[in-house]
Amino acid sequence: MKKVPEQLSYKKSVKVSVFSFLIISIIPFFDDADYDYFRKLRARYYSVFPTSVLYAANSVYAQYQIMDETKTERDQFKFNAKQSNSQKQIYVLVIGESDRRDHWSLYGYHRNTTPKMLQKENLIPFNxxxxxxxxxxxxxxxxxxxIDPSNFLQHTKQKSIVSLFKEAGFETYWISNQTDFGHISIHxxxxxxxxxxxxxENRKTKNINDDSELLLPLNKVMNQPGNKKFIVIKLQGSHYDYAKRYPNNFDVFKPSNKTVPTSANDFKNKEIITNTYDxxxxxxxxxxxxxxxxxxxxxxxxxxxxxSDHGEDLFDDERRLSQHAAEIPSKYIAPIPFTIWYSNQCKQNATYQIQQLNLNKGKKASSQHLFYTLAEMAEIQFQYFDSTKSLxxxxxxxxxxxxxxxxxxxxxxDSLK
Structure with missing residues (x-):
């Protein structure tokens, strides 16, 4: 049995590199997606080894270089936030993953995918x-x-809603089922x-963590002292691999990838993949x-x-897009679920805000508006507040x-295809 050589000769390395380049260049001709050749080629560059590794390494390096250069400015940033209410308060921001609004029965989807939210009192759904x-x-x-998406990198020069609540006297918590690297890590x-x-550390004992495991630290936080608490919870939600995101007793829509394995881009098994996603x-x-x-x-x-952070492609049309990697987002990526639940005590305290939320729940809104909306819901005042961006x-x-x-x-x- 031949051993793999520890090092290839220069001549063989060149041959392997040229052969790999030719393969990557040819593959787009067999891709039946509705894109031109060069766009398909770029997609392969981003996703196929070894060029994907080079792209990822360059991208990560550029990100961290920017974040390192802006660290001093970010550290010195202040909202000068304050809140006059001294009563006990808890505000929670749950960030979902790859969750499509049109797959929620709360928004009219034909399957009963959100039975508990449909019955939840004091819940405002934004459509x-x-x-x-x-x-x-x-x-x-x-x-x-x-931050405005056209000025995205500005976020590296300022702090987030976490610090806004911290300045206003809240104890802050970050509970996540994701790695939260790069741009997210600084916040x-x-x-x-x-x-x-x-x-x-957790992956040493377990490769896949169930979102229900996030409830344990949440319960612990509830038992900790403090009158004011702000908590961010990040879910794995509906991120691929879908079959690994839920336990067997939630395998309701069948057949699914729990029992019928498919590849992520297997258009012929769209129904199975969609069942699993639901x-x-x-x-x-x-x-x-x-x-x-x-x-x-x-x-x-x-x-x-x-x-939700964004939506998901599920082979919705002739382009046969899946997940959310297309560099030109499809119209299925933009619409996301957004809901606000409030306690009876909050209803008494924030009567005006809740009234306005109900009046604005059908208006065109962007995820950048959440920052201002949550700040006003909590009655936090700060110098950069913009009421035109608060629902x-x-x-x-x-x-x-x-x-x-x-x-x-x-x-x-609103113009995506």
Whole structure:
């Protein structure tokens, strides 16, 4: 049996490199997606080894270089935030993953994927919310900072809603089922208390963490001292591999990838993949319900905001797009679920805000508006507040909405195809 040589000769290395390049160059001719050749080639460059490694390494290096250069400015940033209410309060921001609004029965989907949210009292669903980023790496910082997508890198020079609440006297918590690297990491680090279930430490014992495991630290937080608490919870939600996102007893829509394996891009098995995806939505509905119930039991002024980072492609048309990697986002990536639950105590405390939320729930909104909406819901005052971007305000103004795509290029999210 021949051993693999420790090092290839220069001549063989050149041959392998040329052969690999030719293969990558030829593959787009066999891709029946509705794109031109060079766009297909770029997609292969981003996703096929070894060029994908070079692209990823360059991208990560560029990101961290920017974040390192802006660290001093970011550290010195202040909102000068304050809140006059001294009562016990809990505000929770739950960030979902790859969750499509049109796959929620709460918004009219034909399958009963969100039975618990349909029955939830004091819940306001917003039916015209679009994400401002096609990837988590871009979508989450915009949610956290309210930054305009056309000026995305500005977020590296300022702090997020975590620090806004911290300045206003809240104890801050970050509970995540994701790695939260890159652009997200600088804002996760603003929290005083952090729990990462997808960290390397946890992966030593478990490769896949169930979103229900996030409920344990949440319960612990409830038992900790403090009158004011702000908590960010990041889910795995509906991120691929869908079959790994929910337990067997939530395998309701069948056949699914729990029993019938398929590849991620297997268009011929679209029904199986969609069934599996819908099961993830069903499970997220239960996780969100559990979070709300935990908070509601505290009997204090409280609110739970839920928003997905972005949507997902599910072979919806002749382009046969899947997941969310297309550099020009499709119209299935932009629309996302956004809901706000509030306790009875919050209803008494924030009568005006809740009234305005109900009046604005059908208006065109962007995920960048969450920052201002959550701040006003909590009655936090700060120098950069813009009431025209708060859904809690009668001053809210509908404006053109934009989404970041590949290479930080922005697109009008209402004009996507």
């Amino acid at each position: 015209n919310m679009n994400t401002a980023g096609y990837l988590t790496e871009f979508a989450v910082p915009i949610i956290l900072t309210g 996760a680090a603003e929290s005083r208390n952090r729990y990462f279930f997808a960290s390397d 099961n993830t939505v069903l499970y997220t509905d239960t996780i969100l319900d559990s979070i709300i119930n935990i908070i509601n039991k505290q009997n204090v002024i409280s609110s739970v905001f839920y928003i 809690c305000s009668k001053a809210f103004i509908e404006k053109p909405r934009y989404i970041i795509g590949g290479n930080l290029k922005t697109f009008n999210s």
